[in-house]
Each structure stands twice: as structure tokens, then as C-alpha cells.
Amino acid sequence: MAAYTEALPWTSSLIRLAYDLGESDTTAFTDPDVVRRNADASAQPPWLELLRRAIAGLVRLPQNWDGYGAAPLDEQLVQDALRMLLGLMEYDTPAPSVVPLGDGGIQFEWHRHGKNLEIEFSAGGSPSFYYYEDDSDREGEGLVEGDYDELRTYISHLR
Numbered sequence: 001m002a003a004y005t006e007a008l009p010w011t012s013s014l015i016r017l018a019y020d021l022g023e024s025d026t027t028a029f030t031d032p033d034v035v036r037r038n039a040d041a042s043a044q045p046p047w048l049e050l051l052r053r054a055i056a057g058l059v060r061l062p063q064n065w066d067g068y069g070a071a072p073l074d075e076q077l078v079q080d081a082l083r084m085l086l087g088l089m090e091y092d093t094p095a096p097s098v099v100p101l102g103d104g105g106i107q108f109e110w111h112r113h114g115k116n117l118e119i120e121f122s123a124g125g126s127p128s129f130y131y132y133e134d135d136s137d138r139e140g141e142g143l144v145e146g147d148y149d150e151l152r153t154y155i156s157h158l159r
Contacts, residue, residue: 047095
């Protein structure tokens with residue numbers, strides 16, 4: 001199965017969030033060398049705008065946002081996470097929930113049809129994942145590395 005980034009004229013080599021200081025609350029991938037927008041906006045995957053909006057709200061979290069000393073999101077970590085997701089997700093992949101971590105990291109979660117996948121980018125370690133199914137003994141966990149074949153398989157079960 002080809003990654004979404006292979007199906008559209010996008011690259012994921014240097015993703016950068018643009019922090020919009022104007023009236024809009026949306027975040028965009030703005031580097032034209034990185035994300036070449038298709039003239040037909042409907043060709044973008046449905047999850048992309050949802051992901052942009054979720055992250056836009058989280059990048060503004062201040063120090064101690066949880067009342068327990070949580071760090072604000074680490075911009076480089078968010079960029080690395082987005083780079084990985086753009087290389088991993090297909091056009092029809094369901095949008096993940098986006099969760100800030102107390103150490104400045106970010107986690108993406110899918111909970112669909114009794115199948116669950118969590119991908120964590122903690123500030124202090126290597127990205128990792130955990131997959132499990134509610135109705136079976138099937139589960140998997142490990143570091144996010146290599147060609148993502150195992151993660152793509154798990155994501156395909158979420159559709």
C-alpha cells in the first residue's frame with residue numbers, strides 16, 4: 001500500500017508549522033518546497049485539516065498547561081511527528097485524536113471499531129507505538145522506525 005505522500009505531489013522532508021498571529025486559528029504547512037498544494041483542495045485528505053486544527057490549538061499551550069508543570073509542545077518534535085504521519089497515512093486514513101504530553105511531546109490516537117493505535121512522540125525518548133484489539137489477543141508495540149510496514153498494517157485495520 002503506497003503512502004499518501006507518494007500518491008500526491010507532496011514531500012515530507014522539511015515540514016514547518018506556521019504560527020498564525022492573525023485572526024485565524026488554523027495552522028498551515030506553508031513551505032512551498034515541502035507541501036505543494038494541489039489546485040483542487042478537495043484532493044487533500046479529509047484528515048489533514050482536522051490535524052492542522054488540533055495541532056494549532058495545542059501549540060499555544062503555555063508552560064504548566066495542566067497545572068502539574070507540563071511543558072509546552074516542542075516545535076521540533078511536532079515537526080518530526082508530522083513528517084512521520086505524512087509518510088504513513090493514506091488518503092482514507094481516519095483522523096487521529098491529538099493529545100499533548102506533559103514533557104512537551106505529542107501523541108496520536110485512533111480508537112475505532114474495537115481497534116486501538118497510539119503513537120507517542122515523547123520529548124525524552126524515541127517515538128513508540130502500541131496497538132491492541134478489544135475483542136482479541138492481537139496487540140503489538142515497539143519503536144517507530146524503518147519503513148513503517150507494521151504501522152501501516154495496524155492503520156489499515158482502523159478503516
